[in-house]
Amino acid sequence: MKGIMRFGKKGKLSPRYIGSFEILDKVGDVAYRLALPPILSNVHNVFHVSMLRRYVPNPSHILSYEPLELSQYVSYEEEPMEILDKKEKELRSKKIPLVKVL
Template identity: 60%
Template sequence: MKTAQSHQKSYADKRRKELKFAVGDHVFVKVAPMKGVMRFGKKDKLGPRFIGSFEILEKIGTLAYRVVMPPMRAKVHNVFHISILQKYMSNPSHVLNNEPLQQTPIMSYEKKPIQILDMQERRLRNKVIQMVKVKWLNHSEKEAT
């Protein structure tokens, strides 16, 4: 039994990485997946695995960190174990769009088409399908569908 445990530990140790965060770093918080529970507006497969990014306020003990939570997440406790956090790697091309959304009382918004960017015809054996690429309100041109 000891040999099997040692063997398994050697596999686990190779994949383990030391996580250390400093005050002021930005992190994502892991959201626990629960079957059938609505998390942040999505259910099951489409539910987010990480939310954030949040700034670290202070280190508590050896394995816990306090993060800055926005007012809309005031009911969520702001101290997390290190295993729940993932480092946010900043990217200069990662620009967040800070335009406010017009939300309904149930915390959703309506997608409205703004502009038609492209039109194509797809020919199948028996029919022709019209394809239209649309730019949506509150979305960039890269997110056009």
């Protein structure tokens, strides 16, 4: 699907459980619509019940974090790299350039 972010090779979520999210509503008999944060806005927000897990409250799970504010004038310095080796790997119908840098 275009515009939908996928995790992992097979499209499944790589981290087994990525957080606790509020259930907005039940979709059919076996699916739920979740309230996902803006960072996961590209992920489809309807999940099958087999992909969800009940949250067991634990005080050690509470994390405090401060949002980072970046200046619009952020810059970085490019460092020159040395090319150690170049070669081209040939597959059946493709040629893949390989470059080894230091």
